[in-house]
Amino acid sequence: MVLDPTKHADWEIAEEAESRMKTVYQLRDELGLEEKELLPYGHYVAKVDFAKVLDRLKDRPDGKYIDVTAITPTPLGEGKSTSTMGLTQGLGKRGKNVIATIRQPSGGPTMNVKGSAAGGGLSQCIPLTPFSLGLTGDINAIMNAHNLGMVALTSRLQHEFNSTDAFLERGNLKRLNIDPRNVEMKWIIDFCAQALRNIIIGLGGRRDGFMMSSGFAIAVSSEVMAILSVAKDLKDMRERMGKIVVAYDKRGNPVTTGDLEVDGAMTAWMVEALNPNLMQTLEGQPTFVHAGPFANIAIGQSSIIADRVALKLGDYVVTESGFAADIGFEKFWNLKCRMSGLTPNCAVVVATIRALKAHGGAPLPMPGQPLDPAYSKEHVEWVEKGCENLIHHINTVKKAGINPVVCINAFHTDTDNEIKAVRRLAEDAGARVALSKHWQYGGEGALEFADAVIEACNEPNDFKYLYELETPLRERIELIAKEVYGADGVEYTPEAMEKAVRMEKDPEIQKLGTCMVKTHLSLTDNPMLKGVPGGWKLRIRDILTYQGAGFVVPVAGAISLMPGTAANPAYRRIDVDTETGKVEGLF
């Protein structure tokens, strides 16, 4: 009774599968969770009390840890989330106790044009409606915690402006002298609201706030989200929550959420959000959906807490790192695993014939426009040339000391000769290669993929970081640029250089992780350059710090923290069946 993905929309497939999905009580029993460790949110979604589980199972060895990353994608995406779900289902079909850990989508793309990234076809995370529409409220909690910080900042500016020192002292408030022209933090909302990108606030009289420029970012780009993704536990989150730099005072000293005395209340809004959310694949494997930080100013991956819990409960844990291996896997490797102390066993590089052709010289696909006919015909030479990009990413995984598996995410237009070329070249580069048809056939289509991953996981590996925490900032950046991106070196704008020099002298900053910002559409910092470009230098424009999240962020590309809603967005086609209560039109 499974629906055919060539004939049905993702939401129709999800809805059909949901009619016979497991309850969270079944999942609880299968996972061996105790009753009090499961916090149901309805009958098909639950939170898991991570602190109780980690305490109970602290002596149990971790399962195998698999990261799914990709070659440099086209703007159409190459099915990484679908492959993550497909691999999980394939491992399930092979009888393995497997758990997936994935990100929670933002309401912005879900209501706009991208959709909710629950996978696709016969490889999806369900139930789709809560997945797409806020789940158990973690992003809303982030929104409330973050915006409460902004309320504290803006009302403090107003009250300090309006009041005498004597009045402030009566309320036990010290004058912070915040510089309204040097405010780092913006408000957040979880939609693509370009009209709120640049705003002026505080118009009106003396009780209507303090007039200044401000703006909104999308909620998932919040530092509070970044904190949720890396926090080890509640104590760690509480400490981080007080370190967020919201602005600078008139002397240039940072003003934090702790200085505003709002960090405790911000944490209060976040306590429940720390517990990962339990869902399932279309074929019933448990799936933790937890945190969804932006990839450009944070790790862009699901939470450390979810991975820790999953590794105690599962023999195989499949997670996903946003974008291509140069972005997602590099952050998984040097940031997420370092912060968690967890050791991966294998990394999957997802490739499509389409993207390989694009890297090999075919006309670049553009979203919203018909695909060039070149993509529906055999072009082995483009595929072979494009494999240079794939091999570059295979080598990146090997530099981390773990075993690469290439997953060719099958399309019906792929030809045998094209597939053979990829197999040959990737195997020569030292990777296992599997053709996978999980989109069309679910876990049954991912058996070769699952087998390759099982083999790779059970082979010895030697996981090691690219740099140590003692490595100075500019050396770290150079290592990433040369070893991961294939650059010849690094150039800095004068502003960025000044910051780098200053940061290298600050032992507090030196301890932080390095989280690069660069386009995912090229190995270089120019999104138009495909394949493996040579003879270029990475240009660092600026260096940001997120002290709560614990990142120094060298910026080698544009950061847009508020996408825009298109003229023809998805919300036009979303509705509710008022008889059944079911939501239609999500994807």
Next chain:
Amino acid sequence: MVLDPTKHADWEIAEEAESRMKTVYQLRDELGLEEKELLPYGHYVAKVDFAKVLDRLKDRPDGKYIDVTAITPTPLGEGKSTSTMGLTQGLGKRGKNVIATIRQPSGGPTMNVKGSAAGGGLSQCIPLTPFSLGLTGDINAIMNAHNLGMVALTSRLQHEFNSTDAFLERGNLKRLNIDPRNVEMKWIIDFCAQALRNIIIGLGGRRDGFMMSSGFAIAVSSEVMAILSVAKDLKDMRERMGKIVVAYDKRGNPVTTGDLEVDGAMTAWMVEALNPNLMQTLEGQPTFVHAGPFANIAIGQSSIIADRVALKLGDYVVTESGFAADIGFEKFWNLKCRMSGLTPNCAVVVATIRALKAHGGAPLPMPGQPLDPAYSKEHVEWVEKGCENLIHHINTVKKAGINPVVCINAFHTDTDNEIKAVRRLAEDAGARVALSKHWQYGGEGALEFADAVIEACNEPNDFKYLYELETPLRERIELIAKEVYGADGVEYTPEAMEKAVRMEKDPEIQKLGTCMVKTHLSLTDNPMLKGVPGGWKLRIRDILTYQGAGFVVPVAGAISLMPGTAANPAYRRIDVDTETGKVEGLF
């Protein structure tokens, strides 16, 4: 082991009681709910699938329906929520199958100075932390639904401004010609964010929105919240969601959420929120917490759905109507009951000796300032004079044809002579009177109160509306002004008069309910006038329409839809115990 409320903060009392509270599974069994009708959110809060329950119990007669309202309060509040919880606990002590239905608090007051209105002392709703911090996410759902409407509005303005007709037609979009200077709807956020009250949005380039003035209101003032409070079911909510007027076009015609094609997606965010939230009193009586609309532009009361479900499940249902009887009870009577078709059996008028003294001539209490010593000494003459206000509200309840009960919410400074005076005067006016000590003693202190309510409920009554839906708008306003407020008549500004005349000719508008805006601090439209002022006319400044919620709103007072955060707000004292995960400092 119950804590003494004279020595412990509300949150400490709540925390102690929570250590032995019932699970939602126990509450489910006590209520006779079926397994699938309960949607747990953790083990101590649940949603109840109202559609399933109402369908299963459609033939069961309703329980007794009790509204708790009050005399005209001082700005300190007179303990209406505490009395609602106390009465519920008292009826529980008398062995009755009783359910309370109350509003969900807004994050704004909870983080600012007012607190979360869960009751107080030994009469509270628990667990306090989820109650205070967003519960199951209904307000967040409202925020997302509402703000998605604003995204649709603002991005449409931008795309129409930037694009040719041909481009719009390709996306199947018709030009709406929205007038950016005639936009009704604002964004919402659930905090007191005065800095966002008046803002300019859309600064930047042509892809950064359309530049215009805008602003944020507090989330609970949203028309989407008003809809949640009055919707009968999902179908009704879906229809209302498309009727919200967001702006006017350049010819002055209304532009709705339906015109923006965003009403289906807005409803999708709200499906779960329609199910009422199940909590409990400190003594374990089931309590539905659902919706929390502003009292000044909506009914200011918990939802119709929650009351409908509670009346099927309970023999006694205690609900609360915001502010004094002239505001809260009048809306309960002529709006909420008319929309629900439910018939109340009794209304409680809560009075304190403090407020009666204020009405009788004592110096007016001011928040944040020490209470005048007059309030801690016996002043029977002030109490007697102040009873004029109480009697006025008793008469209002009698005009609705139901039985009034006066609850004297006891303070330790009250004297026997003062209490006796109230008893005598209120009984002479035809009310039952009970002294109640539920704040200090919980249900045990509310037995006299419970007995009076049981008697009143079991006496015949003759519920009738003040006006019929056929009554023209100005006649309705005059009836409310004269019969409920005690005015001599009504005056209109020219603008309001023009609107009234126009609306009376529109049969669609004529069908809507009439929802007055007036201060709750006086029977008149001047908050400084206490007691029962005579010789005044109600002045109508404007008349608004909320077509989604179904209200015409005559405005006889200032409407502030975005409160301000004070210099010394509650969030400074809220924190989390990182060992236990418990939130401290809520009240």
